[in-house]
Amino acid sequence: MTVSARRSGVCLLALAAVLSLQPARAQESPTPPVAAPAAAAVEAQAKRPAITSFTLENGLQVVVLPDRRAPVVTQMIWYKVGSADEERGQSGIAHFLEHLMFKGTRNHPAGEFSGAVAAIGGEENAFTSYDYTAYYQQVPVEALERMMGFEADRMENLVLTDEVVLPERNVILEERGMRIDNEPGAQLGEAIDAALFQNSPYGTPVIGWRGEMEKLSRDDAIRFYDKYYTPNNATLLIAGDVDAEAVRGMAERTFGQVKRRAEPGPRLRPQEPAPLAAREVSLSDARVTQPSVQTVYLAPSEMNGKPGEAEALDLLADILGGGTTSRLYRALVVEKGLAAGTGAYYQGTAIDDGQFITYATPRGEATLADVETATEEEVARLLRDGVTAEELEAAKNRVRKALIYLADSQTAMARRYGAALSIGQTIDEVDSWPARIEAVTVDQVNAVAREVLQAKRSVTGRLLPGGLSDEADAKAPAGSPAAAGIPADPNSPPAPVGDTRS
Known part of the structure; x- marks a missing residue:
C-alpha cells in the first residue's frame, strides 16, 4: 500500500515524467506555430480505441480503456475519499482502512484475494492520498471477472473485529516510525506541509499524526468504511485487452450486486487564507548525509485554478x-558548478490548492546557502525577463513526448484517468488536456509565474547534517559523488514520502 505525502497526484503529465516550466517576460513575438510532433501526437491519440464509460444502477461509474497489445488487464477501483476528508482528530484513518481492506471478508478469509493474484503471476497494490484511495490488480485477462468479484466483495463484506483492527493499527504505527520518524527528509516534508497549509487539511500528513493514530479504533474504521466505501462513491477503471460490453456484463454480475449504502455528500473542506508571509523551516539531523533545500509555493490546482493556469x-x-535543458540545471549545474542536482515540478492534481516546488543540493565546496541564492536569482531573472517563445515550444514538445510514453503503460493510463475522475474532472477534460497545453501562451506562463512565485506564498525547507544550524556551513560530505562534482540525476526530485505495501 502506498501513502502519498504531499499530493499523490502531480498534474496529469507527471504520471509519466516530472514537468517543469519557467516564466518569461511578455514577448512581442508570438508563440511558434504547432510543430509536426504535435500533429503526430494528435494522430496517435486519434488511433487509440475509444474509451467507454457507463454507470451501474447502484451509482458506480465504470470506465473501460482498451489496450490490445497484450492479453493483460488492469483493474483499479478508486474511492473518492482521502486523508483530507477525515474528521478532525482522526488523521490516518483513510490509510488505516486501506490496510484493513486486505483483511478477510464474510466470503473470503484473509489472504485469499492476494493469494489468488499471486498464484496467476499477477500484481496488486493500493495507495492513499489526500483526495482518493485506490486499489489495483494487473492479471491475465481471463482472470478479470474473478478479480472483480473479489474487489466487489470487499466493498461491502469486510470483517472488522478488534482481533483484526488492533494488530493492524500497530502495523501502521510501525510504518510511520520507519518511513517518517526515522527519515529526516520525511520529517522535514511534514513540517513544510504544516507550514504551507495553515488551514487546509493538506497540512496534515496522509499517514496521520502519531498521537491520533494511536487512538484509532474498530468503531472509527467501521464508520469510515460504511460512509465512504459505497459504489456511488467509487470509479472502476478497467484497462487492457477487453471489450466494453463484456466488461459491462462482468461489472453488473459483480459490482452491480453491491448495494448503495451511504451518501457521502459534497467534499467541503477548510480553505487556505491568502498567504501573507514567507516561512522557513530547517531540520538538522546526524542521519543527513546530503544537505538540500526546497522551496514550496502555494499554487492553484487543476480544480480551483482559473482556466489555463494548471x-x-x-x-x-x-x-x-x-531536466538538463532547464534554466536551473544550466545555471546551477553546468555554468556555476554549484549543484549536484536541481529542478522544479508542479503538483496540481488536487481538489483544493496545489504546489509548485524548486529544489537543489550543493556539490563540491558549494554550500547550501550558495545553491539557495543561485536558485532565487534564477527565479528572479525569470520573473524579470520572462520565458521566451522558443522555451515554451520546447516545453510543449517534451509534454507531447511524455504523453506518448505515458500511453505505453497500461497502469499509468488508468492512474491518469482515475486520479482525474476522483477529484471531479471528466473524461473529456482528461482527453482535452493536450489541446489545452498547446493553447498556452507566453503571456499566460509569465502571468502565472508572477502570481505564484512570490515569497509570501512560499515555505523554504532546509535539510542539514547533524550539528549544523547554519546553511552557510552545509556542504556535500567529503567522499560523496556530490563532493566530487558528479551531478545527480536532474529528473529525480525529492521523492514524496510514502508507505509501500510489500
Missing part, C-alpha cells in the same frame, strides 16, 4: 527545472 504551471515547471 497547464501554464506544468509548462513553467518544465522550463524552470524540468
